[in-house]
Amino acid sequence: xxxxxxxxxxxxxxxxxxxxxxxxxxxxxxxxxxxxxxxxxxxxxxxxxxxxxxxxxxxxxxxxxxxxxxxxxxxxxxxxxxxxxxxxxxxxxxxxxxxxxxxxxxxxxxxxxxxxxxxxxxxxxxxxxxxxxxxxxxxxxxxxxxxxxxxxxxxxxxxxxxxxxxxxxxxxxxxxxxxxxxxxxxxxxxxxxxxxxxxxxxxxxxxxxxxxxxxxxxxxxxxxxxxxxxxxxxxxxxxxxxxxxxxxxxxxxxxxxxxxxxxxxxxxxxxxxxxxxxxxxxxxxxxxxxxxxxxxxxxxxxxxxxxxxxxxxxxxxxxxxxxxxxxxxxxxxxxxxxxxxxxxxxxxxxxxxxxxxxxxxxxxxxxxxxxxxxxxxxxxxxxxxxxxxxxxxxxxxxxxxxxxxxxxxxxxxxxxxxxxxxxxxxxxx
Amino acid sequence: xxxxxxxxxxxxxxxxxxxxxxxxxxxxxxxxxxxxxxxxxxxxxxxxxxxxxxxxxxxxxxxxxxxxxxxxxxxxxxxxxxxxxxxxxxxxxxxxxxxxxxxxxxxxxxxxxxxxxxxxxxxxxxxxxxxxxxxxxxxxxxxxxxxxxxxxxxxxxxxxxxxxxxxxxxxxxxxxxxxxxxxxxxxxxxxxxxxxxxxxxxxxxxxxxxxxxxxxxxxxxxxxxxxxxxxxxxxxxxxxxxxxxxxxxxxxxxxxxxxxxxxxxxxxxxxxxxxxxxxxxxxxxxxxxxxxxxxxxxxxxxxxxxxxxxxxxxxxxxxxxxxxxxxxxxxxxxxxxxxxxxxxxxxxxxxxxxxxxxxxxxxxxxxxxxxxxxxxxxxxxxxxxxxxxxxxxxxxxxxxxxxxxxxxxxxxxxxxxxxxxxxxxxxxx
Numbered sequence: 130x131x132x133x134x135x136x137x138x139x140x141x142x143x144x145x146x147x148x149x150x151x152x153x154x155x156x157x158x159x160x161x162x163x164x165x166x167x168x169x170x171x172x173x174x175x176x177x178x179x180x181x182x183x184x185x186x187x188x189x190x191x192x193x194x195x196x197x198x199x200x201x202x203x204x205x206x207x208x209x210x211x212x213x214x215x216x217x218x219x220x221x222x223x224x225x226x227x228x229x230x231x232x233x234x235x236x237x238x239x240x241x242x243x244x245x246x247x248x249x250x251x252x253x254x255x256x257x258x259x260x261x262x263x264x265x266x267x268x269x270x271x272x273x274x275x276x277x278x279x280x281x282x283x284x285x286x287x288x289x290x291x292x293x294x295x296x297x298x299x300x301x302x303x304x305x306x307x308x309x310x311x312x313x314x315x316x317x318x319x320x321x322x323x324x325x326x327x328x329x330x331x332x333x334x335x336x337x338x339x340x341x342x343x344x345x346x347x348x349x350x351x352x353x354x355x356x357x358x359x360x361x362x363x364x365x366x367x368x369x370x371x372x373x374x375x376x377x378x379x380x381x382x383x384x385x386x387x388x389x390x391x392x393x394x395x396x397x398x399x400x401x402x403x404x405x406x407x408x409x410x411x412x413x414x415x416x417x418x419x420x421x422x423x424x425x426x427x428x429x430x431x432x433x434x435x436x437x438x439x440x441x442x443x444x445x446x447x448x449x450x451x452x453x454x455x456x457x458x459x460x461x462x463x464x465x466x467x468x469x470x471x472x473x474x475x476x477x478x479x480x481x482x483x484x485x486x487x488x489x490x491x492x493x494x495x496x497x498x499x500x501x502x503x504x505x506x507x508x509x510x511x512x513x514x515x516x517x518x519x520x521x522x523x524x525x526x527x528x529x530x531x532x533x534x535x536x537x538x539x540x541x542x543x544x545x546x547x548x549x550x551x552x553x554x555x556x557x558x
Numbered sequence: 559x560x561x562x563x564x565x566x567x568x569x570x571x572x573x574x575x576x577x578x579x580x581x582x583x584x585x586x587x588x589x590x591x592x593x594x595x596x597x598x599x600x601x602x603x604x605x606x607x608x609x610x611x612x613x614x615x616x617x618x619x620x621x622x623x624x625x626x627x628x629x630x631x632x633x634x635x636x637x638x639x640x641x642x643x644x645x646x647x648x649x650x651x652x653x654x655x656x657x658x659x660x661x662x663x664x665x666x667x668x669x670x671x672x673x674x675x676x677x678x679x680x681x682x683x684x685x686x687x688x689x690x691x692x693x694x695x696x697x698x699x700x701x702x703x704x705x706x707x708x709x710x711x712x713x714x715x716x717x718x719x720x721x722x723x724x725x726x727x728x729x730x731x732x733x734x735x736x737x738x739x740x741x742x743x744x745x746x747x748x749x750x751x752x753x754x755x756x757x758x759x760x761x762x763x764x765x766x767x768x769x770x771x772x773x774x775x776x777x778x779x780x781x782x783x784x785x786x787x788x789x790x791x792x793x794x795x796x797x798x799x800x801x802x803x804x805x806x807x808x809x810x811x812x813x814x815x816x817x818x819x820x821x822x823x824x825x826x827x828x829x830x831x832x833x834x835x836x837x838x839x840x841x842x843x844x845x846x847x848x849x850x851x852x853x854x855x856x857x858x859x860x861x862x863x864x865x866x867x868x869x870x871x872x873x874x875x876x877x878x879x880x881x882x883x884x885x886x887x888x889x890x891x892x893x894x895x896x897x898x899x900x901x902x903x904x905x906x907x908x909x910x911x912x913x914x915x916x917x918x919x920x921x922x923x924x925x926x927x928x929x930x931x932x933x934x935x936x937x938x939x940x941x942x943x944x945x946x947x948x949x950x951x952x953x954x955x956x957x958x959x960x961x962x963x964x965x966x967x968x969x970x971x972x973x974x975x976x977x978x979x980x981x982x983x984x985x986x987x
Contacts, residue, residue, distance in 0.1 A: 158904075162928065243949060247938055254930070256960055340960055361790065361961045382983040389985035497978045499591065501683070509676055509981030518986065519977070520672060531685055531769055531974040532790045533962040545960040548948070549926045552938030554811040556818035557947065
């Protein structure tokens with residue numbers, strides 16, 4: 130339930146946001162105890178409402194798009210902002226996928242009995258209130274709302290100001306679904322003001338109401354959230370992902386994986402940004418890999434060895450090694466074996482996702498064991514860095530922090546746990 | 559390896575602390591990869607060194623005590639600061655206990671295979687660098703250092719300025735043990751300055767070197783750390799623990815548990831601070847419970863019903879319900895059944911540890927399911943809120959936050975995890 134915009138004008142933003150926090154926290158208790166069946170009924174009704182309100186959502190989106198065009202938005206921005214019939218069906222289908230996931234709440238994660246007879250269980254429970262701060266993509270509204278709901282959390286959503294009509298139309302459909310299942314409308318609230326002060330208040334935690342913040346967007350947004358948040362944040366600032374071609378790499382496999390890791394989609398956080406090739410196979414492997422990337426339309430910025438094998442390659446500068454291009458550009462370098470690769474990744478990497486290609490199990494295990502990233506792969510593409518590909522069904526994002534959630538953040542990661550102890554009168558000696 | 563104090567005088571505190579951070583981070587990689595056997599050898603040598611340096615440690619402690627007495631420290635403060643031969647043996651024995659724990663690092667927490675044949679493992683790995691900020695108890699030096707080492711982390715310890723000679727003597731023994739096992743001395747560093755600026759720099763994370771801060775001490779210290787830290791914190795500000803006596807409670811069991819929960823040790827965070835009694839059994843259970851507590855020397859601050867059953871009880875004010883007395887004082891109140899108890903705990907509790915005493919399984923399950931605390935117990939004392947009592951061997955503290963660590967923080971909670979994926983050339987379609 131969101132306040133109409135006009136009441137924002139007549140009361141302070143701080144008051145409005147404090148009210149949103151209070152309602153989210155109050156509703157969190159109901160959500161935490163909601164049975165799986167009720168949450169799934171809501172998800173089902175939400176998908177139906179999204180489909181039923183298709184025309185309305187597209188109309189709201191058209192207004193947002195018109196304003197953005199007037200303001201001179203880039204084609205890429207308009208592409209992220211724009212919704213299509215297919216996109217709306219995709220959102221509804223996403224809700225169906227989340228509905229089909231196992232309910233994470235109440236799962237006994239561990240159980241043991243103490244010598245005095247006390248039975249201790251560690252049980253998964255919801256986190257509480259999740260704040261989601263995102264930019265122009267309106268479909269994050271449905272994804273984030275659904276994942277938070279499935280995990281028994283309430284969500285406070287703050288979409289980009291350019292997409293405010295679209296997000297409001299989508300959130301209205303979600304609320305219709307909540308109410309159809311008898312769940313509180315306050316379970317998925319939208320911040321009703323486009324003022325940036327609201328973001329600052331969310332980052333301060335709304336008087337302890339917000340348990341975790343998930344930023345979805347570019348480096349500017351994520352950086353601001355990480356720098357200013359006074360509550361925990363699940364996020365990755367960047368994905369500087371490496372593919373290391375070991376001396377024992379099969380060249381055909383290396384080519385397939387490198388091409389996929391870099392070029393399948395260049396704008397995702399799991400896209401490879403740096404290619405490292407073992408000096409021991411530079412003579413045989415470097416030229417075919419570099420030529421393949423260049424032939425595929427990828428700019429290659431390399432060290433001397435790389436530039437030496439193909440005249441089309443450009444010389445890399447020191448800024449290229451930590452760069453996250455999110456584009457058809459790759460940095461490439463020859464390193465001294467797996468130790469050299471690990472040292473390079475430790476120095477320049479972002480602890481997101483890194484891969485080794487090799488037939489040598491010992492080198493593979495060394496890489497998996499020593500590279501301190503959320504996801505490390507042997508003989509597979511870095512583009513598998515995705516909750517769906519992990520079998521999580523869906524993700525709200527990928528975390529590179531070390532605490533609580535690391536890697537894809539799905540419904541299980543949107544939960545915490547507590548200890549439940551059953552005794553028969555035990556006292557502590 | 560700590561800089562001698564005089565170099566602190568000649569270089570800025572910021573430089574000194576930055577150096578500590580860099581060395582801790584550099585050593586963390588070695589620690590993360592250290593085999594269990596090597597870490598255990600270090601723990602063994604650390605215990606031997608503590609025992610061998612007993613006289614030296616006691617002499618340092620005597621100097622600290624003399625200064626504290628001169629400065630007019632309270633008896634309680636001197637008690638926390640003072641070390642005895644028995645206390646030193648206890649520290650060494652604690653190191654032996656930690657050595658005996660299973661190594662948490664490298665444990666496969668989950669493993670599954672994707673339809674495309676990729677094998678995904680979630681593997682426990684060290685957190686990295688743990689900052690520990692504590693007050694006058696010098697033995698925290700050994701406990702915290704040992705737990706961080708066992709979990710493959712490096713530790714930056716900042717003890718209280720009043721105990722600086724004692725903590726330095728203990729840390730020297732730990733470093734002797736590290737070196738005897740061939741591990742870097744930088745694995746357990748002590749902040750060599752008593753300046754409070756050093757704490758501020760730790761709370762800011764030492765340029766990203768510190769992964770988590772653990773404060774050990776009173777509410778003042780923990781509150782400052784929670785308010786100022788820019789890195790994650792494992793802590794509890796207070797333990798306002800409740801014991802709820804349900805209508806189906808056996809009176810004899812209720813008496814035993816209440817007495818233990820309140821009076822076994824009144825100064826620990828798991829001590830009960832509030833007694834809640836179901837109105838349905840107030841007539842039979844309230845008077846014996848209140849009289850028992852008063853007879854045991856506990857002050858009772860109650861509502862009208864409580865004051866009505868024993869003239870020695872005092873009237874509670876609104877400040878008593880959220881109070882953490884850490885003393886022989888208890889707040890007591892009649893509530894309307896399990897729902898009334900849950901509502902009271904939700905309003906006034908600190909999400910630490912709460913217990914229900916009842917023979918009614920449905921009420922017990924409702925309480926365990928609905929009270930949102932790190933630890934909830936049925937028919938057992940709140941004083942079991944302790945890593946040792948959970949079977950964790952030892953703990954560095956108890957966390958009431960919801961993320962990552964919740965409840966006792968032992969060696970497993972001082973770790974994180976990553977995903978290791980083994981493929982055979984998979985690319986993402």
